[in-house]
Amino acid sequence: MKKLIAFLILFFITAANTFAATDTIQDKIDKPKTEEHQPHETPENYSKAESGIIKKIEYDYTEKTDSPETISKQIVTVKITTGKFKGNEKVTDNMLTGNPAYEVFLKENDKVTIVVESKNPNPQSIEDVDVYVSDIKRVGTIYLYSFIFIAFLIGIGRMKGFYSLLSIIITVVLVFAVFVPLVLFNVSPILAALIISILSTIATMYLVAGVNSKSNAAILGTVLSLIFASALALLSIFLAHLTGFMGEESLFLYMSRPDLNQEGILAASMMVAALGALMDVAISISSTINEIHVTDPRLTVFELFKSGMNVGRDIIGTMSNTLILVYLGSAMPLVLLGSNIDVAKFFNLNQVAGEILSALTGSISLLACVPLTAIMSSYLIKRKQAKLEKITAEAPETKKKSDIEETSSEEAKNESEPSISNDSDSSFEE
Numbered sequence: 001m002k003k004l005i006a007f008l009i010l011f012f013i014t015a016a017n018t019f020a021a022t023d024t025i026q027d028k029i030d031k032p033k034t035e036e037h038q039p040h041e042t043p044e045n046y047s048k049a050e051s052g053i054i055k056k057i058e059y060d061y062t063e064k065t066d067s068p069e070t071i072s073k074q075i076v077t078v079k080i081t082t083g084k085f086k087g088n089e090k091v092t093d094n095m096l097t098g099n100p101a102y103e104v105f106l107k108e109n110d111k112v113t114i115v116v117e118s119k120n121p122n123p124q125s126i127e128d129v130d131v132y133v134s135d136i137k138r139v140g141t142i143y144l145y146s147f148i149f150i151a152f153l154i155g156i157g158r159m160k161g162f163y164s165l166l167s168i169i170i171t172v173v174l175v176f177a178v179f180v181p182l183v184l185f186n187v188s189p190i191l192a193a194l195i196i197s198i199l200s201t202i203a204t205m206y207l208v209a210g211v212n213s214k215s216n217a218a219i220l221g222t223v224l225s226l227i228f229a230s231a232l233a234l235l236s237i238f239l240a241h242l243t244g245f246m247g248e249e250s251l252f253l254y255m256s257r258p259d260l261n262q263e264g265i266l267a268a269s270m271m272v273a274a275l276g277a278l279m280d281v282a283i284s285i286s287s288t289i290n291e292i293h294v295t296d297p298r299l300t301v302f303e304l305f306k307s308g309m310n311v312g313r314d315i316i317g318t319m320s321n322t323l324i325l326v327y328l329g330s331a332m333p334l335v336l337l338g339s340n341i342d343v344a345k346f347f348n349l350n351q352v353a354g355e356i357l358s359a360l361t362g363s364i365s366l367l368a369c370v371p372l373t374a375i376m377s378s379y380l381i382k383r384k385q386a387k388l389e390k391i392t393a394e395a396p397e398t399k400k401k402s403d404i405e406e407t408s409s410e411e412a413k414n415e416s417e418p419s420i421s422n423d424s425d426s427s428f429e430e
Contacts, residue, residue, distance in 0.1 A: 046118040046129070050083040051137060054110045072096060074106055078114055078131055085116060088126040094133050104135055111137040160208060167204040174200055175272075183268075189261060190230050193268035197226050197275050209283060213380040214290045218282040221373025225278050226271055229365035233267035236357040242266060246354050266354065274362035277323050281369045285312050286377040293381050301378045308374030316370055320363045327359035 056077035074094040080086055096103050106112070113136075118129040153161040174196040182192040201222045205215040236242070244262025245251055246269075254262060289308045293299060299307070328335065334355065338346040346352060 044121060046116070046121050046123050048083055048116045049134070050085075050114050050116050051081045052078040052112050052114045052131075052133075053081055054106050054108055054112060055079050055089060057106060057108055076106055076133065078112065078133065080114065080116070080131070083116065084123075085126050085129065090126060090129070090131040092131045092133060104133060106133065106136075111140070113137050163207040164204075167200070167207045170203045171196075171200040179268075183260065183265065184257070186259065186261075189264035189268035190234070190271070193271045194226060194230065197271060198223055200275065201226075201279055204279060205283065209287070213384045214286045214377065215283075217289075217373060217377035217380045218279070218286040220376045221282040221286070221369055222275075222278045224372045224376075225282070225365050225369035226275065228368050229271050229274055229278075229361060230267065232361045232364055233270040233358075236361055237263050237267055240353050240357060242354050242357070243350055246351050266358075270358045270361050273326075273358065274323070274365050277319055277362065277366055278369050281312070281315055281319055281366055282373045284315055285370060285373045289374065289377040290381060293385070297385060301382045304378035304381065305374050308377060309371065312370030312374060316366055319366050323362045323366065324359050327355055327362075331355045 054076055058075040060073045060075060073096055075091065076094050077089055077091050079089045094104065094106055096105065104112075113134045115132045115134050116129050117132070120128050123129050150165060153165055155161070157164060178199075179192045179196045182195070183189050201219050205219050205222075209215045209218065237244070242263065244264075244266040245254070246266065250262060250265075253260065253265075285308050288311045289304050292307050293304060331352075334349075334352055338352075341349075347356070
């Protein structure tokens with residue numbers, strides 16, 4: 001437990017240092033020249049993201065009908081609820097283009113996120129700023145569902161659920177505090193993914209299953225499977241000539257950071273996506289082999305391995321199906337799009353091929369995780385048993401040797417006591 005606490009402390013110190021390094025380096029990137037070399041630099045415009053609520057809406061119609069499709073824009077009155085201009089109201093236009101992917105159709109009392117902008121770097125009144133509606137505020141729903149998830153996790157899992165929640169927090173922190181800065185600083189995305197995956201696996205296994213040979217075997221099986229998954233991901237990208245652009249977000253990232261390795265980011269996403277399933281399979285097999293060994297300690301490494309493989313065959317059927325369904329569900333619009341495109345062309349699309357290969361890479365890694373974890377768990381458990389037997393065998397010999405030494409000392413003491421007694425008796429007789 002002390003090792004676990006030390007690891008968590010070291011982890012949070014590393015995360016804090018990473019955040020500090022991120023700010024320092026980012027400042028250097030954003031300001032390559034010192035202020036002494038730019039004495040007459042113009043201050044930036046004022047721009048802040050705030051929250052607001054829609055108080056009033058007027059409509060501008062292209063035609064005088066009640067159909068929403070004919071509305072060209074909404075003239076809305078927004079009350080700002082956060083920031084410097086909290087409590088003020090501002091009238092702004094919400095343009096409607098007819099494309100539901102990019103427009104927001106507002107209603108009264110909707111909570112929204114807004115952008116407050118001004119050419120004046122330090123505006124003092126509401127008349128000095130312009131307000132634009134960015135989107136509907138959805139973070140409240142996220143908080144609600146997060147609370148429900150945490151309540152179920154801790155209510156059902158109790159302490160195990162609490163440790164699971166802690167491991168989730170650590171994994172999220174690793175992604176944002178370690179993976180993101182490393183990739184943005186042009187470190188290999190695959191190396192960054194391996195680093196956070198290994199740290200996340202160690203934290204999760206030790207928190208949930210404790211520090212023991214069972215957890216060690218699960219960690220080794222997961223890490224080896226991840227390395228295998230990274231090789232598979234790189235090979236699939238090379239053979240299929242995948243570009244790494246899997247959607248609009250990839251294109252936006254390329255537009256802002258064209259120097260990043262898109263293929264590497266795709267491979268890293270394949271690895272991270274498979275991590276949870278790999279940990280699940282690894283700890284299930286390791287725990288099963290451990291319980292079998294406790295039931296019958298006479299089983300050999302090979303017999304424990306066979307038992308683990310039998311259990312693994314039952315697990316991989318459902319886990320592979322789960323992983324495929326996760327990718328299939330996330331790509332459902334692509335699946336529906338396939339009905340309007342020639343099948344040969346559909347499966348050769350970059351995004352479709354990328355999703356399929358991602359699912360297959362994760363599934364193959366799951367299959368490899370079964371024998372890797374089974375052999376690691378069987379070996380480590382039997383090695384621990386051999387060590388315990390050796391200690392047990394040495395203990396009686398040590399005790400016996402100690403008893404012999406104690407007996408010898410007592411005999412020596414007893415031999416010396418009668419001689420003194422005899423001497424005293426002889427002197428008395430004299």
